[in-house]
Amino acid sequence: MxxxxxxxxxxxxxxxxxxxxxxxxHKRSTLPEHAELERLGADHAQLRDLLVAAQTEESDTAREQTKAEQDVDQVRQRAVRDQQRLDSGALGAKDLENVQRELASLARRQSDLEDVVLDVMERREAAQQRAAELAERVAAVQSETAAAEARKAEALEAIDAEGFRVAKEREVLAAAVxxxxxxxxxxxxxxxxxxxxxxxxxxxxxxxxxxxxxxxxxxxxxxxxxxxxxxxxxxxxxxxxxxxxx
Known part of the structure; x- marks a missing residue:
């Protein structure tokens, strides 16, 4: 030729x-933002799962606390009724002894249930704190993701603009060959x-x-x-x- x-x-x-x-x-496909966004996506997914778990635990312990407090309230009301019966002076010796025994048992039961309430409250507070911390971390990752997306879009826009210019120049030059x-x-x-x-x-x-x-x-x-x-x-x-x- x-x-x-x-x-x-x-x-x-x-x-x-x-x-x-x-x-x-090559530059378009290997922008550092691609790897950064992949990492941020994985972080976001993991944090989101942890946040859901913490929120679920918070919801579960809230229901558990409500139930425990209701149990305490029931025991307390029962003790009030027994105390009223005791204070009425209308009880016989046998009934008096039974009520006194029940009041002692109710006091122990109330103490145990109040301990349960305190334990549940502590676990709920810990779950709330974890959920709040995780929510902040999720928001931070979302902010980083938005910034990385913006940088990627800006970089791709510049690459595409140069690519269009070079392609047009190549088209004109190749036509002369x-x-x-x-x-x-x-x-x-x-x-x-x-x-x-x-x-x-x-x-x-x-x-x-x-x-x-x-x-x-x-x-x-x-x-x-x-x-x-x-x-x-x-x-x-x-x-x-x-x-x-x-």
Missing amino acids: NAEPADQIRLLEVQALDSRIAQLD PDELIKLYDKLRGQGGGVGAARLYQKRCEGCRLELNITELNEVRAAPANQVVRCENCRRILVRTADSGL
């Missing part, structure tokens, strides 16, 4: 733009990891970074300026310039 030296040089400019587009694509040459370049670029054309610089192919041997150099030297030569190692289009070292 033949192509004017200027078109081959222009092909290097197209390659530079394609490389920049690839860099932008002969169709046959640009088709070969695109084919080789797809096969060569995004690089279809490389400069020959100081006897070295900048595509595969290997230096041409003497036989290869002699073949390149002998080739007409408008002949499209290929690197024997990577098979990319090898573009000659004043710095090729020929």
Whole structure:
């Protein structure tokens, strides 16, 4: 294949733009905010589960406290009624003894139940404190997430803007390259990891970074300026310039 030296040089400019587009694509997919948001998402999910557990415990202990306080109130009311009976002076000796025994039993029962109420209150207070702390941490993670999302959106907007500009520039430049040459370049670029054309610089192919041997150099030297030569190692289009070292 033949192509004017200027078109081959222009092909290097197209390659530079394609490389920049690839860099932008890589940058877009590897923004640090992606990993940060993934970490924050995992933190948020874990904290949310812990918060739900703490809120559930708080709700459970609230019901448990209500029940325990009702039990204390029932025992207290029973003791009041017994005390009223005792104070009435209308009880016989046997009933008097039974009521006194029951009052003593109720006093012990009330003391035990009040201990239960205190224990439940302490557990409820601890659950409330945990829930409040976890709610603050969830809010903090949500705030960090919003900030990271904003940074990501700003970065993507800048990348997309540059990508659009570079793509338009590439479109204009590629249109000035002969169709046959640009088709070969695109084919080789797809096969060569995004690089279809490389400069020959100081006897070295900048595509595969290997230096041409003497036989290869002699073949390149002998080739007409408008002949499209290929690197024997990577098979990319090898573009000659004043710095090729020929």
